[in-house]
Amino acid sequence: MPYDRSPGEDKSHVAFIVNNYPPKVGGLEQHVAALAKSVSDLGIRTTVVTLDPDHVGTEVNQVTVLRLPASPTLAGVMSWPYPGTKRKLVKLLRAEGVTHVSTHTRFFPMSFVGIRVARALKVPVVHTEHGSDFVSGVSPFVGLASRAVDYTLGRYVLRSSSAVLAISASVQAFVRKLGGKDSTLFLNAINTERFAGSSLSGHSGHLVFLGRIVPGKGWERAIETAECLHGEGRDVHLHLIGDGPDMGRLRRRVKGSPASGRITVHGFLDSATIAGYLHGGILLNPTTLSEGFQTTLLEAIAAEGAVVSTPVNAAEYLAEIGANVKIVAEDKPEAWVAATRSFLDVGWTPASAELVESFDWSARSREYAALLSSLVR
Structure with missing residues (x-):
């Protein structure tokens, strides 16, 4: 895609x-x-443009955030920009001297808008892909519709980007499969300082489920694992952290559980509180969705915890570099209990400071800045 900069321009x-x-x-x-x-x-200089019908307006801080009106949000995730959004953004961002556009995940409407805005501004667009496969864990109709979007707008976004970043090796493979385009590995990261602290659980044998409460995330398996261990007479306590459409069903399930006194449903928590519950605990990650690179697993390891997970990208990466991770197939409940029991019985050595430091955003942001600079040149 062609792009240019004004003579003498030296600030991105x-x-x-x-x-x-x-x-x-x-x-x-x-x-x-x-x-x-x-x-x-x-x-x-950094600006974020997002859809947010509930908080329309501009926030001017270290990062300027422009929240645009949009359609009502579907399932808490997907909304659509109103007609004229691209034209409005081109005028605004040209006046602000934008030199690069950053988009994320190929099927979101604003990724398509971002490509069109970048073309109009004649600036490079860096697309970061977070999905490792087609959408899963949905109805057949939604699955078919999502594939149609992937093969049209999604493929267009990938192929029209100046550079594509993939947050895991499996995402790289998917980008090649869908868009026929090479991508650069750009692993997810966290703010590691946030996860150095004391446990808030008040319990040495605490288990944590952290994620959106939606079909496919596996909160049912987390509850079943805690129930089995409780039935064995083990002193465990499960903390369920997150919110979503399945929250009502989750609460009913916990209320009827024989281990209900040892299960706490927290709902949404801020990041500092989440760090406290992760500290020294065992994160259960039974997801069956097409995940990208889940930062929750990095957070658990940084918080001196351990992880039992399905074979998702982040779990396989962490296991490969020697972190405290056990990988189990989601459809083997007895294996989930055994893996968790093993951590409870034997314990683990917290990850080294050097390993945790490699997860930090400071290193990743320098990689991103170098890519922006190379595209300008």
């Missing part, structure tokens, strides 16, 4: 054009927020 200004951003909660939202702040910390 990157615009993240995304569907979702905090206070919406999720791994993608956390990735964008952390990356935007870290890039800004390096002295690069």
